[in-house]
Amino acid sequence: MSVDNALAVDVVIVGGGVAGLWTLARLRQSGIQAVLLESDALGAGQTRYAQGIIHGGTKYALTGKLTASSEAVATMPALWRECHEGVGEIDLSAAIKLSDAHYLWSTSNLSSRISGFFASKVMRARTRSLDKTARPTLFAHPEFKGQIYQLDEPVFDTLSVVRALAEPHRQAILDVAADTVQCQNNTLRLADKSGQEFQLNFKKLVLMAGQGNQALLRQLKMQEPAMQLRPLKMVMLRGGLSDTAYAHCLGASVNPRVTITSHRDEQNNIVWYLGGQLAEDGVHRDDAEQLLAAKTELSELIPWLQLEHSEWGILNINRAEVRKPDGSRPDTFFVAEHNNVLTAWPTKMALAPLLAARVVDMISGAISATDNTVLPEWQQPEYADFPWCEADRWSRS
Ligand SMILES: Cc1cc2nc3c(=O)[nH]c(=O)nc-3n(C[C@H](O)[C@H](O)[C@H](O)COP(=O)(O)OP(=O)(O)OC[C@H]3O[C@@H](n4cnc5c(N)ncnc54)[C@H](O)[C@@H]3O)c2cc1C
Numbered sequence: 001m002s003v004d005n006a007l008a009v010d011v012v013i014v015g016g017g018v019a020g021l022w023t024l025a026r027l028r029q030s031g032i033q034a035v036l037l038e039s040d041a042l043g044a045g046q047t048r049y050a051q052g053i054i055h056g057g058t059k060y061a062l063t064g065k066l067t068a069s070s071e072a073v074a075t076m077p078a079l080w081r082e083c084h085e086g087v088g089e090i091d092l093s094a095a096i097k098l099s100d101a102h103y104l105w106s107t108s109n110l111s112s113r114i115s116g117f118f119a120s121k122v123m124r125a126r127t128r129s130l131d132k133t134a135r136p137t138l139f140a141h142p143e144f145k146g147q148i149y150q151l152d153e154p155v156f157d158t159l160s161v162v163r164a165l166a167e168p169h170r171q172a173i174l175d176v177a178a179d180t181v182q183c184q185n186n187t188l189r190l191a192d193k194s195g196q197e198f199q200l201n202f203k204k205l206v207l208m209a210g211q212g213n214q215a216l217l218r219q220l221k222m223q224e225p226a227m228q229l230r231p232l233k234m235v236m237l238r239g240g241l242s243d244t245a246y247a248h249c250l251g252a253s254v255n256p257r258v259t260i261t262s263h264r265d266e267q268n269n270i271v272w273y274l275g276g277q278l279a280e281d282g283v284h285r286d287d288a289e290q291l292l293a294a295k296t297e298l299s300e301l302i303p304w305l306q307l308e309h310s311e312w313g314i315l316n317i318n319r320a321e322v323r324k325p326d327g328s329r330p331d332t333f334f335v336a337e338h339n340n341v342l343t344a345w346p347t348k349m350a351l352a353p354l355l356a357a358r359v360v361d362m363i364s365g366a367i368s369a370t371d372n373t374v375l376p377e378w379q380q381p382e383y384a385d386f387p388w389c390e391a392d393r394w395s396r397s
């Protein structure tokens with residue numbers, strides 16, 4: 001390996017999803033020489049599949065579990081909004097906010113249940129009941145008989161967030177050929193996808209590769225922390241949709257029966273993306289059964305929709321998180337350090353800023369920053385595309 005391509009940096013981050021990119025930006029803002037390695041495209045992991053909802057803790061409040069972590073998440077909508085307005089810790093003014101709020105609706109037979117939830121003080125502070133004139137167009141339909149509430153939860157186009165985070169730091173992001181990475185002590189040897197080889201001497205290594213963290217930990221011969229995967233079977237549809245929708249339907253359990261967000265495909269058609277309990281339960285169904293379940297849910301919950309000419313797609317995707325003994329969702333983000341290696345999962349995209357702040361605290365207190373590393377010309381990764389922009393994901397039935 002040519003010594004010309006050896007350089008000293010403070011931090012190497014592995015993984016160019018929302019967590020790695022937010023952390024890269026915060027570290028570099030703090031004067032720490034950080035670089036990021038991505039082996040696919042930026043946003044290519046869970047980030048491009050996310051619904052983009054910046055949760056404010058309503059879901060936690062619905063479960064009655066109002067903990068410190070749900071208080072922390074309550075500040076996330078405001079933090080993301082400030083960033084989007086260009087006055088926050090990161091400039092996300094180039095990102096696209098799809099909706100300023102998310103909504104919660106109940107069908108008529110669940111009205112009493114929903115009222116019970118909203119009787120609590122905590123829910124009243126985070127939600128607003130909407131009268132008929134203020135409802136989103138979809139729910140202004142005469143057949144809609146339920147109740148609808150506005151939640152303080154903006155929804156972002158996730159890949160526009162990825163771009164806004166990455167663009168100012170493009171030169172610090174390397175398109176690495178994954179199977180070339182070798183780590184020994186505090187040195188990484190690797191090649192970019194053009195075959196050019198590099199040696200990076202680092203002080204801290206940060207693993208933020210989502211599902212890829214497991215293989216990286218194995219390569220580093222680390223047993224801990226353990227990872228869990230929680231699969232989802234998401235559904236998307238287009239055609240026959242005239243309104244966008246950003247809403248959870250509250251069902252009999254504390255998990256939303258279905259969560260809908262709206263996106264645009266390459267021809268600018270409205271795409272509805274369905275998650276919630278439908279996607280959780282869907283992992284026990286094959287694709288045809290899941291499609292039927294989605295159609296049944298929509299015809300029951302929004303009977304005025306005309307979906308005869310719609311196209312559909314099923315997306316199987318795992319959430320990657322730190323392992324919990326009972327396999328449930330961790331309450332908040334996770335980061336732990338072992339021998340200069342930090343391993344992290346944000347748990348939610350919304351929590352990426354909190355995770356990044358924690359990593360900056362852990363690192364800036366532990367190292368003195370290197371001055372003026374000149375980064376070489378290396379190959380930079382492309383940006384991922386949304387699954388709904390990929391033609392082969394769609395079918396008519
Ligand atoms: C269907 C779905 C819907 C969701 N909706 C929401 C939501 O509405 N709101 C919310 O807050 N959260 C949501 N989430 C959770 C959110 O998507 C994740 O918490 C977040 O995107 C994780 O980001 P990440 O950067 O940790 O991981 P990822 O986005 O998975 O990024 C990891 C990156 O690492 C790269 N990588 C992997 N291995 C290597 C390697 N060896 N070398 C280099 N690079 C590597 C991958 O290519 C990828 O780009 C959702 C998740 C899913 C699955």
